[in-house]
């Protein structure tokens with residue numbers, strides 16, 4: 432089986448402006464990599480994003496294929512102004528961009544307005560991992576709550592953008608309720624994945640691996656999708672490499 436990894440499953444190239452991310456998710460792969468390669472001294476440092484002036488001052492050029500922005504930080508109230516300058520620059524020269532974010536409703540409203548002329552070049556991929564705000568608070572410390580994320584999706588959809596959702600890592604026992612709640616507003620795909628056991632920390636990690644990410648349960652879930660969902664939903668569902676690389680397919 433060919434293994435596929437991370438962002439290159441979704442895009443040909445990626446763009447980032449900051450080192451660090453105030454969302455400070457417990458399962459953040461970028462944070463673990465930054466610590467491992469001494470780009471940060473402690474995990475705590477991750478929650479304070481630092482702008483890369485070098486990237487920010489780069490000139491923009493049209494690149495082949497689709498780019499993804501951002502992948503190792505997020506569009507937050509603190510980073511928004513820089514992110515929008517970057518996005519407009521990338522779009523102005525004709526790039527196609529997949530915007531990935533745990534969306535903040537107020538920011539998404541502003542963002543949709545600011546990049547409206549480039550609508551055809553953009554697809555949003557909103558990360559929504561649970562409908563339960565307590566779980567979101569635990570795993571994704573400072574990221575927006577469920578309502579803010581769902582409202583963002585509805586707004587971008589209503590504004591005529593291409594919309595998709597990533598439910599990776601799913602934090603509920605089953606992502607089905609979440610899928611049922613959002614699929615109407617997704618013009619494109621809905622991705623489902625699990626947490627990487629090597630890159631996460633927290634008291635609830637053991638629980639989630641022992642109770643939720645049990646191979647037999649994941650297999651059952653996937654089987655249930657094909658029985659329970661009509662084709663209109665089924666054709667949007669995609670399994671992330673974190674599940675496919677276990678040999679499970681839809």
Ligand code: SF4
Nearest residue numbers: 452455456459503504
């Ligand atoms: S939003 Fe993404 S980059 Fe930011 S901490 Fe969470 S996983 Fe890491």
